[in-house]
Amino acid sequence: xxxxxxxxxxxxxxxxxxxFRNVEQGVFARLIDAGFLQRFPPGVVLIQESDRADFLHVVxxxxxxxxxxxxxxxxxxxxxxxxxxxxxxxxxxxxVYLQSARTLERSLILMLPAESVRATLEADPAFMRAVVMELxxxxxxxxxxxxxxxxxxxxxxxxxxxxxxxxxxxxxxxVEIPVEKRTLAARLGMxxxxxxxxxxxxxxxxxxxxxxxxxxxxRLALLAYAKPDPLVDLPD
Amino acid sequence: xxxxxxxxxxxxxxxxxxxFRNVEQGVFARLIDAGFLQRFPPGVVLIQESDRADFLHVVxxxxxxxxxxxxxxxxxxxxxxxxxxxxxxxxxxxxVYLQSARTLERSLILMLPAESVRATLEADPAFMRAVVMELxxxxxxxxxxxxxxxxxxxxxxxxxxxxxxxxxxxxxxxVEIPVEKRTLAARLGMxxxxxxxxxxxxxxxxxxxxxxxxxxxxRLALLAYAKPDPLVDLPD
DNA sequence: TCTATTAATTGACATTTGTTAAGCGACCGC
DNA sequence: GCGGTCGCTTAACAAATGTCAATTAATAGA
Numbered sequence: 001x002x003x004x005x006x007x008x009x010x011x012x013x014x015x016x017x018x019x020f021r022n023v024e025q026g027v028f029a030r031l032i033d034a035g036f037l038q039r040f041p042p043g044v045v046l047i048q049e050s051d052r053a054d055f056l057h058v059v060x061x062x063x064x065x066x067x068x069x070x071x072x073x074x075x076x077x078x079x080x081x082x083x084x085x086x087x088x089x090x091x092x093x094x095x096v097y098l099q100s101a102r103t104l105e106r107s108l109i110l111m112l113p114a115e116s117v118r119a120t121l122e123a124d125p126a127f128m129r130a131v132v133m134e135l136x137x138x139x140x141x142x143x144x145x146x147x148x149x150x151x152x153x154x155x156x157x158x159x160x161x162x163x164x165x166x167x168x169x170x171x172x173x174x175v176e177i178p179v180e181k182r183t184l185a186a187r188l189g190m191x192x193x194x195x196x197x198x199x200x201x202x203x204x205x206x207x208x209x210x211x212x213x214x215x216x217x218x219r220l221a222l223l224a225y226a227k228p229d230p231l232v233d234l235p236d
Numbered sequence: 237x238x239x240x241x242x243x244x245x246x247x248x249x250x251x252x253x254x255x256f257r258n259v260e261q262g263v264f265a266r267l268i269d270a271g272f273l274q275r276f277p278p279g280v281v282l283i284q285e286s287d288r289a290d291f292l293h294v295v296x297x298x299x300x301x302x303x304x305x306x307x308x309x310x311x312x313x314x315x316x317x318x319x320x321x322x323x324x325x326x327x328x329x330x331x332v333y334l335q336s337a338r339t340l341e342r343s344l345i346l347m348l349p350a351e352s353v354r355a356t357l358e359a360d361p362a363f364m365r366a367v368v369m370e371l372x373x374x375x376x377x378x379x380x381x382x383x384x385x386x387x388x389x390x391x392x393x394x395x396x397x398x399x400x401x402x403x404x405x406x407x408x409x410x411v412e413i414p415v416e417k418r419t420l421a422a423r424l425g426m427x428x429x430x431x432x433x434x435x436x437x438x439x440x441x442x443x444x445x446x447x448x449x450x451x452x453x454x455r456l457a458l459l460a461y462a463k464p465d466p467l468v469d470l471p472d
Numbered sequence: 473t474c475t476a477t478t479a480a481t482t483g484a485c486a487t488t489t490g491t492t493a494a495g496c497g498a499c500c501g502c
Numbered sequence: 503g504c505g506g507t508c509g510c511t512t513a514a515c516a517a518a519t520g521t522c523a524a525t526t527a528a529t530a531g532a
Contacts, residue, residue, distance in 0.1 A: 068383050070465040075386040089372035098379050128364050135371035136325035142378040143334050147304050150311040150425050189386050229306040432511050
């Protein structure tokens with residue numbers, strides 16, 4: 001590894017990713033060694049759609065936003081936080097990225113050369129198996145997202161996002177929105193103005209907002225409105 | 237193989253799928269031999285979302301519609317025609333389907349038991365490699381679809397669908413819509429009424445419809461309106 | 473602390489999309 | 503050939519979403 005040394009905890013966290021957990025130690029060391037660990041300030045574009053995929057990126061600290069545009073419009077596809085990676089599919093197929101990525105805050109990113117990743121695929125069947133599972137999971141998450149988008153209106157998408165976030169944050173009856181609201185709006189497929197309106201709609205179901213903090217005063221009412229569906233909202 | 241014997245051409249077509257092309261002959265024969273080849277009338281539900289994935293399905297003849305619903309609404313995710321398969325990701329992860337599938341016409345379907353597919357994965361590295369590429373491609377197609385949906389309105393999606401279909405059908409200046417219009421509407425993320433309106437909008441750009449047949453009288457105008465983007469509209 | 477900047481909200485309005493209902497036309501079975 | 507069914511289209515209306523502008527709130531710097 002060049003550019004910077006990794007903290008022990010970071011190295012361990014990467015090693016424990018499903019993608020790398022069962023990779024043979026020597027193979028893993030070689031892959032990591034080919035990589036760069038780099039710190040970026042907020043707002044830096046890490047990859048650009050239409051560029052040939054050159055690195056598999058691992059978010060070690062911070063947040064990366066995957067976004068894409070066409071015809072002058074732009075939207076957010078996904079938010080990647082530690083420890084997560086992007087974009088495996090483009091790297092493996094040696095094709096162009098379909099999404100761009102930027103840092104939303106000061107972030108530490110591990111960059112693994114595409115060629116090394118593909119070499120690792122051939123070097124270790126355990127890695128290939130893990131890649132299969134990872135890609136299948138990526139596909140399924142995207143299908144869920146597509147269903148969410150095609151089958152629900154904005155307020156319903158927000159309600160289900162809140163329910164999921166509250167669970168992930170410890171089921172305390174409150175949610176801290178971890179990004180700017182306009183980013184959340186784009187992630188949910190709407191404009192910032194529309195997100196505000198969606199929050200207003202959810203007031204009726206016990207949703208109270210104070211800045212980035214959202215509280216539930218009537219979970220049952222919110223659940224009844226959101227109608228969460230395990231085939232759309234739950235992780236695998 | 238049980239249930240029915242396969243025509244030579246069908247067997248060859250399956251063998252030539254990217255997924256199977258490089259699989260060792262014996263391994264391939266064993267996999268196919270574990271499968272069932274079955275003919276279904278139109279409108280038969282082949283798989284149901286939330287069911288455990290039991291088979292990898294290969295469309296040998298006919299058309300399968302992948303669809304999904306939640307909260308009483310329903311939409312079409314994808315149309316699968318010969319020779320194509322569904323749904324590899326669920327089979328490999330041994331999880332529930334996120335999509336249902338039905339035949340749209342009389343169809344010939346090869347059903348490969350999930351367990352056999354997973355066994356083949358372990359038996360032949362060439363198959364595992366092909367699976368990686370297939371899944372990465374599936375993911376990328378879905379991301380394209382998501383971008384299409386989030387970044388364009390209905391008429392734009394229709395225009396780009398028409399341009400793509402015309403190319404695939406031989407660039408004759410005309411397109412034959414291969415499914416019912418309501419199915420196309422659901423595939424494009426709109427209602428049938430909205431699809432009619434979208435066709436009306438495209439009249440201005442030289443699009444003429446007679447039933448399922450669509451003609452372009454002003455390709456440049458249509459292209460200028462649709463603004464096709466290789467990162468959304470082209471296959472990999 | 474104050475100020476400048478940016479994000480978020482709100483309201484008015486336009487556009488897009490969905491809904492309901494009616495009518496038209498093609499196809500199928502009798 | 504006839505009647506019925508079903509898919510498609512059209513119209514009127516309603517709801518959802520986007521756009522633009524103005525205001526308020528939050529944030530970062532000086």
